[in-house]
Amino acid sequence: MEQLSGLDASFLYFETKNAPTHIGSFAIYDQSTAPGGAVTFTGILANVERRLHLARCFRQKLVFVPLDLDHPYWIEDPEFDIEFHVRHIALPHPGDWRQLCIQVARIHARPLDLTKPLWEMYVIEGLDNVEGVPKGSFAVLTKIHHAAIDGVSGAELATAIHDLTPEAEPPPPEERWRGEPNPTLMELGIRTTVNNIKQPFRILRVLGRTAPSVARVMNRTPSADLEVSDTVPRTRFNGPVSSHRVVEGKTFRLDDFRTIRKAIPGSTVNDVVLTICGGALRKYLQHHRELPKESLVAFAPISVRSAEQKGAAGNQISGMGVTLYSDTEDSLERLRKMRKGTQNSKATAEAVGARTMTDVTQFMPGMLAGLAARLYTRLGLANRVSPVFNCIVTNVPGPQIPLYFTGARMVALHGLGPIMDGMGLIHPVFSCDGKISIAFTACRQQMSDPGFYAECIQDSFDELHSAAVRATVLESPSVVETGSGDFQQGVRA
Numbered sequence: 001m002e003q004l005s006g007l008d009a010s011f012l013y014f015e016t017k018n019a020p021t022h023i024g025s026f027a028i029y030d031q032s033t034a035p036g037g038a039v040t041f042t043g044i045l046a047n048v049e050r051r052l053h054l055a056r057c058f059r060q061k062l063v064f065v066p067l068d069l070d071h072p073y074w075i076e077d078p079e080f081d082i083e084f085h086v087r088h089i090a091l092p093h094p095g096d097w098r099q100l101c102i103q104v105a106r107i108h109a110r111p112l113d114l115t116k117p118l119w120e121m122y123v124i125e126g127l128d129n130v131e132g133v134p135k136g137s138f139a140v141l142t143k144i145h146h147a148a149i150d151g152v153s154g155a156e157l158a159t160a161i162h163d164l165t166p167e168a169e170p171p172p173p174e175e176r177w178r179g180e181p182n183p184t185l186m187e188l189g190i191r192t193t194v195n196n197i198k199q200p201f202r203i204l205r206v207l208g209r210t211a212p213s214v215a216r217v218m219n220r221t222p223s224a225d226l227e228v229s230d231t232v233p234r235t236r237f238n239g240p241v242s243s244h245r246v247v248e249g250k251t252f253r254l255d256d257f258r259t260i261r262k263a264i265p266g267s268t269v270n271d272v273v274l275t276i277c278g279g280a281l282r283k284y285l286q287h288h289r290e291l292p293k294e295s296l297v298a299f300a301p302i303s304v305r306s307a308e309q310k311g312a313a314g315n316q317i318s319g320m321g322v323t324l325y326s327d328t329e330d331s332l333e334r335l336r337k338m339r340k341g342t343q344n345s346k347a348t349a350e351a352v353g354a355r356t357m358t359d360v361t362q363f364m365p366g367m368l369a370g371l372a373a374r375l376y377t378r379l380g381l382a383n384r385v386s387p388v389f390n391c392i393v394t395n396v397p398g399p400q401i402p403l404y405f406t407g408a409r410m411v412a413l414h415g416l417g418p419i420m421d422g423m424g425l426i427h428p429v430f431s432c433d434g435k436i437s438i439a440f441t442a443c444r445q446q447m448s449d450p451g452f453y454a455e456c457i458q459d460s461f462d463e464l465h466s467a468a469v470r471a472t473v474l475e476s477p478s479v480v481e482t483g484s485g486d487f488q489q490g491v492r493a
Contacts (some may be wrong), residue, residue: 001063001074001075001076001178001183002073002074002434003070003072003073003191003290003318004072004073004074004147004410006071007299008071008147008148008278009071009147011145011146011147012062012072012145012147013068013083013113014420015111015396016420016421017111017243018240018241018242018243018398018403018421018488019241019418019419019420019421020109020110020111020112020228021112021145021146021147021418021420022108022118022143022145022146022400022417023143023144023145023146023149023415023417023418023428023441024108024141024142024143024360025141025142025158025408025413025416025428025430026104026124026140026142026413026414026415026416027102027132027138027139027140027142027405027412027413027414028127028130028139028142028324028411029139029408029409029410030136030137030408030409030411031134031137031138031407031408032134032136032408032492033138033166033404033407033408033409034166034168034404034406034407034408035167035407036045038136039138039406039407039408041088041123042180043406044086044123044405045082045083047161047405047406048082048086048121048161049082050072050169050178051081051161051169053172053173053177054159054160054161054170054171055147055160055173056074056231056262057117057118057119057144057149057157057229058117058119059076059077059080059117059177059179059386060074060075060076060077060117060148061074061075061077061080061115061116061117062074062115062118062147062210063182063183063188063297065188065189065192066185069192070188071201072191073188073191073457075179075180075182075183075185075330076177076178076179076180077116077117077179078179078180078181078182080117080167080179084116085116085117085120085121086120086121086123087121087122087123088122088125088191089103089122089123089124090124090126090411091124091125091127092102092124092126093124093126093141094128094129095126095127095128095129095130095131096129096131097128097131098318098451099263100127100130100139101126101247101248101450103124103126103141104137104141104245104247104416104446105245105247105441105490106245107122107141108141108245108247108377108416108441109121109142109243109244109245112144112145112416113268115336116146116293118140118143118144118145119144119145119148119150120143120144121140121141121142121143121399122140122141122142123138123139123140124138124140124141125138125140126303127139130206132412133411133412136413136479137408139409140405141416142158143416144157145166146418147190155358158398158403159399161406162403162404162405162410163403163404164403164422165402165404166404166407166408166409167407169406183372184263189469191343192381197268200208200390204388214365220257231386232294232296232386232387232388232390233292233294233295233296233387234292234386234387234461235285235291235390236288236290236390236424236446236447237286237293237390237423237424237425237442237443237446237447238387238390238422238423238424239420239421239422239424239446240421240422241396241420241424241443242443242444242445244443244444245416245419245441245443245444246412246441246442246443246444246447246448246450247439247440247441247450248439248440248450248451248453248454249414249415249417249437249438249439249440249457250416250437250438250453250454250458250461251412251435251437251440252430252433252435252436252437252438253390253434253435253436254400254431254434254436256275256461256465257269257272257433257436259437259465259468259469260272260319260335260464260465260468260473261335262468262472263335263459263467263468263469263471263472264332264335264336264339266339266343267335267336267338267339268342269337269394269395269431269436270300270333270342271335271338271339271342272371272464273393273429273436273438274300274322274338274393275325275331275334275335275338275397275464276322276457276460276464277298277337277391277393277438277457277460278295278296278324278325278326278328278334278440278460278462279326279331279334279456279459279460279461279463279464280453280457281296281324281326281390281391281456282326282327282329282460283456283459283460284452284456285326285350285435285482286316287452287456290324292326294323294327295322295323295324295326295327295328296323296326296390296391297321297391297486298318298321298322298323298324298389298390298391298393298396298427299319299321299322299336299388299389299391299392299393299423300319300321300392300393300394301319301394302320303320304316320458321335321388321389322338322341322342322393323332323341324338325337325338325341326367329344330459330469331463331464331467332464332467332468335464335468336425336491348424352386362384366483368418385422387422387423388422388427389423390423391423391425391426391427392417392423392425392426392427393426393429394415394426394427394428394429395418395426395431395433396415396429398413398428398430398431398432398433399432399433399469400431400432400433400434402433403432403433409433410433410438412435413430413432413435413437414428414430414437414439415428415429415430415437415439416428416439416441416442418441419443424443424446424447425440425441425442425443425446425447426440426441426442427439427440428440428441438457438461440453440454440457441454
């Protein structure tokens with residue numbers, strides 16, 4: 001029996017009917033690589049069952065404290081049933097990319113059952129007309145509550161169900177798994193009383209660690225040559241969200257992102273991702289004649305998971321606000337500003353202290369937090385208060401090697417994320433096996449044309465990539481000295 005941290009529990013408290021707070025992904029697999037050239041649902045079920053011991057969240061369920069007087073607890077579910085969690089469906093004919101995205105969005109929109117271990121897995125067949133995907137491929141949609149994992153531990157969870165070769169087998173469990181009995185009200189009451197007695201001393205310790213961080217932030221000033229938005233503009237993504245979702249995404253070669261970042265020395269792959277998102281939002285809002293004069297601002301989660309916490313469940317995250325420079329038309333200039341902007345944001349986040357958010361949320365009263373979330377939705381405050389951020393961009397790096405699931409090789413991977421009132425757009429960015437995907441989850445009422453926004457992401461990438469290649473060619477003495485004919489050939493390359 002293990003108690004949730006305040007940060008983990010906050011994802012439960014702030015969950016509403018229209019805004020469940022689970023995360024997830026959907027991957028596509030080529031089953032021709034599996035032994036025998038085919039994968040069955042029975043084989044998938046058996047494969048997942050053999051790996052349950054590799055991730056604690058698979059068989060842990062929640063036990064809530066009455067009246068939310070303290071944070072909930074995890075226990076090993078004595079009634080765990082794998083067939084409740086792993087499910088099997090198929091797309092109707094013709095089985096194309098658009099149908100897959102619609103089905104994924106519908107499943108992702110549904111809340112998880114909080115009385116069971118907080119994850120579900122859907123095996124989706126019938127993908128024969130998804131462009132660029134081998135015939136006979138299938139998809140696996142996984143959703144898991146954010147109270148159980150963050151992006152980094154989610155990547156570790158993905159590692160638990162994948163292999164490095166088609167024939168690999170998982171290691172056996174060290175001991176036999178046993179479920180735990182549900183705790184009694186008296187046991188929960190004693191634990192809550194002890195925790196409440198210790199609470200004032202914990203608050204004093206956190207305040208002692210937080211005060212220096214606040215002082216450092218107040219004494220910091222951003223770079224003089226850095227353009228920073230004074231206010232966060234309101235967009236269509238900053239109102240109340242419905243219970244319906246849209247999902248889409250684009251996949252690129254990771255090497256192309258590395259090429260782009262070389263055009264602006266010191267920039268990172270994450271800077272390139274943010275620049276592309278800023279350009280895509282500029283194109284999308286400009287098309288709808290809604291582009292604000294001020295730049296949009298994104299929230300970028302930061303993992304503060306230490307080496308000692310690798311493999312541990314739960315959330316170890318902080319975050320920073322990042323100006324997307326959507327008011328800058330030139331893509332390369334946007335990347336140049338982004339490099340300076342993220343350096344300033346990282347410096348501010350480091351000044352605050354990586355664990356400040358984790359520490360402060362530990363003392364969040366569950367009953368009041370849940371009430372506040374419901375009132376925020378019921379009173380429509382998302383339309384009345386100034387937005388803090390316009391969207392979320394979260395970048396999760398994965399292994400740059402081939403991965404196999406029940407022998408089938410992963411050929412595509414896209415992320416899924418939660419949205420909420422006041423922030424109806426999230427970009428989960430995954431990199432794996434030499435590819436990087438920029439996916440997004442949005443409210444269907446706020447974005448009725450997800451296919452168009454996906455094209456905006458593609459156009460933003462193409463524009464930035466072309467500008468970066470031109471800039472690199474111009475800086476290369478060997479190309480410049482060969483004359484105009486070779487210069488044009490270099491640009492095309």
